[in-house]
Amino acid sequence: MGELVSKLARTKSGKVISEEQYIQYVLARIQQKTINDDECWRYTGKKVGKGYGCITYKDVTIRLNRFIAYAFHGMDLESELQANHTQDCKFKDCWRPTHLYVGTQKENVKDQIETGNFHFGSDNLNKPSKYTVHMREQEAAKEVK
Numbered sequence: 001m002g003e004l005v006s007k008l009a010r011t012k013s014g015k016v017i018s019e020e021q022y023i024q025y026v027l028a029r030i031q032q033k034t035i036n037d038d039e040c041w042r043y044t045g046k047k048v049g050k051g052y053g054c055i056t057y058k059d060v061t062i063r064l065n066r067f068i069a070y071a072f073h074g075m076d077l078e079s080e081l082q083a084n085h086t087q088d089c090k091f092k093d094c095w096r097p098t099h100l101y102v103g104t105q106k107e108n109v110k111d112q113i114e115t116g117n118f119h120f121g122s123d124n125l126n127k128p129s130k131y132t133v134h135m136r137e138q139e140a141a142k143e144v145k
C-alpha cells in the first residue's frame with residue numbers, strides 16, 4: 001500500500017472515514033459530474049493535459065483514470081503502471097471501469113497506433129512528413145511487440 005492510500009481519509013467536513021467509505025464518497029462525487037455517451041461514462045469535471053479527467057484524492061490532484069484503476073482494478077496509486085483506455089473506448093475523459101485496464105505506456109502507445117490516434121509531439125510544432133511518421137510507427141510497433 002502506497003503512502004497516499006495510507007493517509008487518513010476525510011470528508012469535506014473533516015470527518016475521518018474508512019478507505020472503503022472514502023472510495024464510495026469520491027465515486028459519488030465523480031458520478032455527479034458524469035454524462036453517459038453511448039457506452040462511455042464521460043467526466044465533465046476538471047481536466048488536465050489533453051483532456052483527461054482529474055480529481056482530488058486526499059488533498060492531492062490525481063488523474064481520474066488512476067483512481068478508477070485503484071478502486072476497481074486494485075492498481076497501486078503510486079505504481080509506475082498506468083490506467084489505459086481499451087481500444088473500444090473513444091473518449092479520454094471516460095472512466096467506465098470496463099473501458100480501462102492497468103498497463104504500461106508502451107501498451108498505451110500500441111493501442112493508439114492501432115486505433116489511429118497516435119500523434120507525435122505537440123500539435124503546435126511542425127508536423128513531421130508522412131514518411132517520417134510512417135518510419136516512426138514502424139519503429140514503435142517493433143518496440144511494443
Ligand SMILES: [Zn+2]
Pocket residue numbers: 039040041088089090091094095096099
Ligand atoms: Zn469509454
